Amino acid sequence: MTKITMLLIVLILAIFNLVNCEYQYETKLFKVPLDHFGYQRNESFNIRYLVNDSFWDIGSGPIFFYTGNEGQIETFAQHTGFMWDIASSYRAKLVFAEHRYYGHSMPFGNKSLDNEHVGYLTAAQALADYADLINYLQGDRLKPKYPVIAFGGSYGGMLSAYFRMKYPHLVTGAIAASAPVHMYPNMVPCEVFHRIVTSSFKIVNQKCVDNIRSSWSELRTFLGSQNNSDWLKNNWNLCAPTKNSTDVQSLVDYLQSMFETLAMVNYPFQSDFLMPLPAQPVRVACQYLSEKLNGTQLFAAIGKVVQVYANYTGKTDCVNYKNTDYGNLDASGWDYQACTEMIMPMCTTGVDDMFEASPWNFTKYAEDCHKKYNVYPRPDAARIEYGGDRIKAASNIVFSNGLLDPWAGGGILNSISSTVTAVVIIDAAHHLDLMAANAQDPESVKMARNIHRQNIDKWLREFRDEQSKRH
Numbered sequence: 001m002t003k004i005t006m007l008l009i010v011l012i013l014a015i016f017n018l019v020n021c022e023y024q025y026e027t028k029l030f031k032v033p034l035d036h037f038g039y040q041r042n043e044s045f046n047i048r049y050l051v052n053d054s055f056w057d058i059g060s061g062p063i064f065f066y067t068g069n070e071g072q073i074e075t076f077a078q079h080t081g082f083m084w085d086i087a088s089s090y091r092a093k094l095v096f097a098e099h100r101y102y103g104h105s106m107p108f109g110n111k112s113l114d115n116e117h118v119g120y121l122t123a124a125q126a127l128a129d130y131a132d133l134i135n136y137l138q139g140d141r142l143k144p145k146y147p148v149i150a151f152g153g154s155y156g157g158m159l160s161a162y163f164r165m166k167y168p169h170l171v172t173g174a175i176a177a178s179a180p181v182h183m184y185p186n187m188v189p190c191e192v193f194h195r196i197v198t199s200s201f202k203i204v205n206q207k208c209v210d211n212i213r214s215s216w217s218e219l220r221t222f223l224g225s226q227n228n229s230d231w232l233k234n235n236w237n238l239c240a241p242t243k244n245s246t247d248v249q250s251l252v253d254y255l256q257s258m259f260e261t262l263a264m265v266n267y268p269f270q271s272d273f274l275m276p277l278p279a280q281p282v283r284v285a286c287q288y289l290s291e292k293l294n295g296t297q298l299f300a301a302i303g304k305v306v307q308v309y310a311n312y313t314g315k316t317d318c319v320n321y322k323n324t325d326y327g328n329l330d331a332s333g334w335d336y337q338a339c340t341e342m343i344m345p346m347c348t349t350g351v352d353d354m355f356e357a358s359p360w361n362f363t364k365y366a367e368d369c370h371k372k373y374n375v376y377p378r379p380d381a382a383r384i385e386y387g388g389d390r391i392k393a394a395s396n397i398v399f400s401n402g403l404l405d406p407w408a409g410g411g412i413l414n415s416i417s418s419t420v421t422a423v424v425i426i427d428a429a430h431h432l433d434l435m436a437a438n439a440q441d442p443e444s445v446k447m448a449r450n451i452h453r454q455n456i457d458k459w460l461r462e463f464r465d466e467q468s469k470r471h
């Protein structure tokens with residue numbers, strides 16, 4: 001649970017920090033039922049959505065609709081530059097809808113995540129919110145006037161695809177970027193994510209991988225003595241030394257999550273993702289690990305990687321490796337989702353990847369979930385509800401994945417039909433294609449964005465053809 005949770009939260013953190021108020025919009029509220037699927041709870045609450053209609057042709061312009069994922073919606077609005085880049089040429093209205101139980105879309109205020117209130121946090125409820133919102137944006141017309149294109153990245157990409165599958169009458173097509181729709185139990189090997197993380201490092205330098213792989217046991221042995229623990233605290237500027245095995249485990253988890261994140265946000269340009277990072281952060285990290293090292297030399301080198309990761313701006317006082325509470329990111333609901341329907345098994349082998357071996361243990365996972373939320377996960381629920389790899393009946397969805405992105409291991413890399421197609425971006429990390437155009441973009445991501453535009457063109461034409469047939 002913790003690993004995937006951390007990764008997704010890390011991603012939110014990443015996006016959150018990028019917010020530089022580049023894009024402008026109006027913030028609105030929309031009333032939704034607490035429970036779309038039963039009639040006994042009559043309460044309703046407001047979800048937030050952000051709108052920019054400055055580019056919009058109000059006569060018949062499309063609605064570009066971001067299906068918000070696990071975090072405050074500003075984060076995604078600011079980070080999905082592709083939608084902003086193309087809005088004026090399509091004369092589109094931009095809408096970014098906030099996922100219930102995140103950001104300010106809390107049905108029970110700050111008690112929403114309490115066990116007695118959290119039960120209405122599901123992907124299906126969120127999609128039903130989006131459906132109601134679209135109906136409203138269409139003016140509650142029986143024959144919708146505006147074509148709607150859904151966009152989303154990561155879990156938001158899963159939602160955009162599922163939205164088209166479940167509500168094809170409301171949404172004309174979906175761009176699902178870096179959506180790990182195959183990450184569910186028994187669909188892909190649990191080690192695939194970490195295999196890709198490792199290969200991102202291997203591409204730079206095999207010795208880098210060898211050093212990281214040998215560092216875990218060296219580190220655990222080294223930290224057996226208090227003196228060494230103090231040495232490491234001073235050398236890495238840790239906020240506190242490791243005092244016992246719990247602390248050592250926290251440090252190991254922190255480092256593993258660091259390497260995972262560097263792979264995920266391995267963008268060709270300097271970015272403020274997760275934290276400010278240089279262009280090609282994996283390459284930068286591996287500079288320090290390009291010769292086989294051991295002992296304190298190895299730890300000093302990893303300390304330099306920690307500096308890049310935690311202190312690129314030079315403003316971090318100390319490295320708080322025990323902090324798994326990511327501040328006011330509002331992503332804590334993901335932990336509950338990961339304990340109910342979004343089960344994405346993760347493991348490491350230590351052979352195919354550069355991490356310590358750690359098997360996937362569903363029993364343990366379920367026990368932890370029960371302790372925390374008094375719920376048991378239903379490992380097959382999402383596959384059954386959303387189709388797993390049996391989605392031939394769907395249409396008008398693009399699944400894009402960058403091969404540098406560890407999440408691509410759970411993505412759709414081969415087209416399923418002529419209208420459910422895969423776009424593989426050989427040298428892109430996590431949903432780079434949804435970001436604003438950048439001078440450092442590789443050709444492959446420019447091509448991917450062109451394919452997105454061609455598909456959007458086609459879907460809009462289809463909508464208008466159908467519309468004219470009705471008259």
Ligand SMILES: *[C@@H]1O[C@H](CO)[C@@H](O)[C@H](O)[C@H]1NC(C)=O
Pocket residue numbers: 022023024025026051052053054055
């Ligand atoms: C929409 O975005 C454009 C371009 O960023 C900006 O000029 C405009 O003021 C925005 N409109 C609203 C309503 O925020």
Ligand SMILES: *[C@@H]1O[C@H](CO)[C@@H](O)[C@H](O)[C@H]1NC(C)=O
Pocket residue numbers: 042044
């Ligand atoms: C149930 O909800 C509807 C719509 O929000 C409202 O008009 C009605 O008064 C509510 N009924 C009760 C008993 O709360």
Ligand SMILES: *[C@@H]1O[C@H](CO)[C@@H](O)[C@H](O)[C@H]1NC(C)=O
Pocket residue numbers: 109110111
């Ligand atoms: C929770 O919300 C209530 C009512 O809005 C407020 O009085 C309280 O201070 C909040 N608690 C926390 C921990 O934020």
Ligand SMILES: *[C@@H]1O[C@H](CO)[C@@H](O)[C@H](O)[C@H]1NC(C)=O
Pocket residue numbers: 225227
């Ligand atoms: C630990 O460090 C202290 C002070 O630097 C020194 O006196 C002591 O011998 C060291 N102990 C070990 C086991 O290295």
Ligand SMILES: *[C@@H]1O[C@H](CO)[C@@H](O)[C@H](O)[C@H]1NC(C)=O
Pocket residue numbers: 240241242243244245246247
């Ligand atoms: C481990 O040490 C930390 C302080 O570094 C302390 O807060 C924690 O309770 C200790 N855990 C155990 C299991 O002793």
Ligand SMILES: *[C@@H]1O[C@H](CO)[C@@H](O)[C@H](O)[C@H]1NC(C)=O
Pocket residue numbers: 294295296
């Ligand atoms: C580091 O490697 C060298 C050469 O392989 C070896 O002699 C030395 O004992 C190693 N040091 C540690 C701390 O493992």
Ligand SMILES: *[C@@H]1O[C@H](CO)[C@@H](O)[C@H](O)[C@H]1NC(C)=O
Pocket residue numbers: 236237238307311313314315316317318319
């Ligand atoms: C971050 O960098 C600044 C400036 O180089 C330095 O003073 C500070 O100690 C560093 N923080 C950490 C955690 O290493």
Ligand SMILES: *[C@@H]1O[C@H](CO)[C@@H](O)[C@H](O)[C@H]1NC(C)=O
Pocket residue numbers: 361362363364367
């Ligand atoms: C999985 O976890 C359960 C519960 O913690 C434990 O009893 C079991 O031995 C574990 N299985 C394996 C293969 O480690």
